[in-house]
Amino acid sequence: MVPLSYYLVLSGILFACGVTGFLIKRNIITIFMSIELMLNGVNLSFVAFAAQWHALSGQVFVFFVMVVAAAESAVGLAIIIAVYRTRETLNVDRVNLLKL
């Protein structure tokens, strides 16, 4: 039996990777992937706790997160395509028309 702390540390590392990628990357697709990474880092801790405490609610919650993430990536990718079509770039720093 792998101890709970291993999962949690891995989950933390995944989340930290996601945050770092979100902060330093300019490519909008990479940022998007970083968000998914963060979500999955959190999912991992959910299932780890669920397995540890034999509680189903954690597993159920992960499904919810996955569903929401899928919907979110569908909308997000659509926006990215729309942005690319009009701006011809995926660099977030250049998508700045609304900035003051």
Place this chain on the structure above:
Amino acid sequence: MTPNLHLWLIPVLPLVGAAINGLFGKRFSRQTVVAIALGFCGAAFVMALWIAFQFSSLGLPHIELLASWIRAGDFQVDFAFYLDQLSLVMLLVVTGVGFLIHIYSVGYMWEEAGFYRFFAYLNLFMFFMLTLVLASNYLLMFIGWEGVGLASYLLIGFWFTKDSAASAGKKAFIVNRIGDFGFLIALFLMIKHFGSLNFVQVFRIVFRMPAEVAGTGLLTSIGLLLMVGAAGKSAQLPLYVWLPDAMEGPTPVSALIHAATMVTAGVYMVARSHVVFDRAPQALMVVAIVGTLTALFAATIGVCQTDIKKVLAYSTISQLGYMFMACGVAAYSAGIFHLMTHAFFKGLLFLAAGSVIHAVGGEQDMRRMGGLRHHIPWTFWTMTAATFAIAGFPPFAGFFSKDAILWKAFSSEYGSWVYWAIGVFTAFLTSFYMFRLWFLTFFGEYRGEAAGHGDEHIQVIDSRAGAPAPHEHGRGGIHESPTVMLVPLVILAVLSFCGGWVGSERFDKFLSPALHAEVTLSEEAAAATSAPDSKEQGNSETLFTSISVLAAVSGLFLAWLLYHRRPQLPQEIAHALGGFYEAVVHKYYVDEIYAAVFVKPLIDGSTRILWHGIDRDVIDATLDNGAEGAREVSDTMRHMQSGNLRSYAGWIAAGAAVVIAYMVWLGAR
């Protein structure tokens, strides 16, 4: 039950006229404006006459309540009007002389741009003056008091584009404020100690005050404070400085407000408050001294003035001094008598002076007049009547009233030979400067350059005398004024001639219910003391009368000698007197002294301490620095709102990290 006289209509009628002309007058033709102004003012006069005719059948004092105004516990002030002999005299003088001056103004102001505005102000003045005269309590009187000040300010500054007129208006208003301050404090004292401002109640309380209380400070302070108010409004020492400057206004205004009616409000107020003054001998003495000194002081200044209106202004101050002298020796009826005759002859003098100014094209300097009696005979003869009246020649009006004052100044229980002597000397000076004016204006050769040569020359004089563009009278040589201006002159001349024939004795008897209403208790005692020496009084009164007539005649003679017979002599005398003459010409440098002592420190203090010190360096600085600080802080904070998505995310991450670190720390503890 006495009939309802609708007294409130008398002041309100001119107010309606003022409202109509003031609000819509711009669109009316001049004829309509005149019809409205004269109509409402005349209606007030007719009402006053109507009241005078049924006066004997009234129960006096006749008080009419219009509406209740202030009720605060026991303290109550009403819109109520008070009619007795004193207010009737004032009512007739104000409406009568006021109406005549309205008529005169039609001719005098016809060419002016603000014609409707002038008549609106004039009617407004009538409203406030009649409120003042008819008020039945001090607060309502104070409304009229302030209102006439306002009307005076508006009319002095009638030619407001002219800088000197605008500042003269301000000066009048500000100096009057000082006097009003005293008046107000007197009112507060009355509210505090008597709990009422109603004439009837206040006088009853004052009269019933036990002797040991009455002699102490309260009544004296009330009397002195009332006198401060009166000195401001009636241009007495030391607050007289505004009146000569007030001559910047149109001449009918000088006649109506600054000679005949408004400036006498102080005399009326003192006479109305006679119950207070009767019980405060010290205050009464101050009134007499102020009046006497003012009479002398202003007369000496009047001797050296060259502006025809300025001479009359100082003469007005001097004559008002006489009235206060009379009030100060408790001869209120003599003061009011002089007030009435003065309204006739001084109103006439100003109107005639206006006619002269009109005739010579806006010139006011007597040194550039002369020989006018053939050109403007009507003005000459009416002005002659007024001059003889003010100088005190029998049987003109001024003789009777001035003689009554001088006699009372000597014979009254509060009187003294000092008052009398100064009074007689002032009468001599009065006669001298008035005949000086008369000779300089009407006799000798015409000294203006424009002697009937037409427009160009008059314009030259105009610009040299500094006469402003809007004030353009009489184009085309010396000419008599139109009939509409002459009719009031003639009526007033008749009044100046025979207005005094009533006689001060009969006048005194008529006014005595109003002025001695409460003295019934001491009447017997008074009768006992005055009866024996009445015959002796009769003899000495004749002597005193002849002395004052002699003073008037010698004034005439001296003026004739100096300004008609030997016109170069005044120069030599002035030369011989040197510094003293200079001081008198510069009005004893009073304006300069006031400027140095009061005005300049006030301006400097306001500029340096209040403006620069407090306003700019404290109040403004606090606000400015606060705003500046907020701006700087926001300037730094602004950079957090960069619009950069990843920087927001960074902040969120940092915040989350802090929260987690805190929780870890909590858990580890």
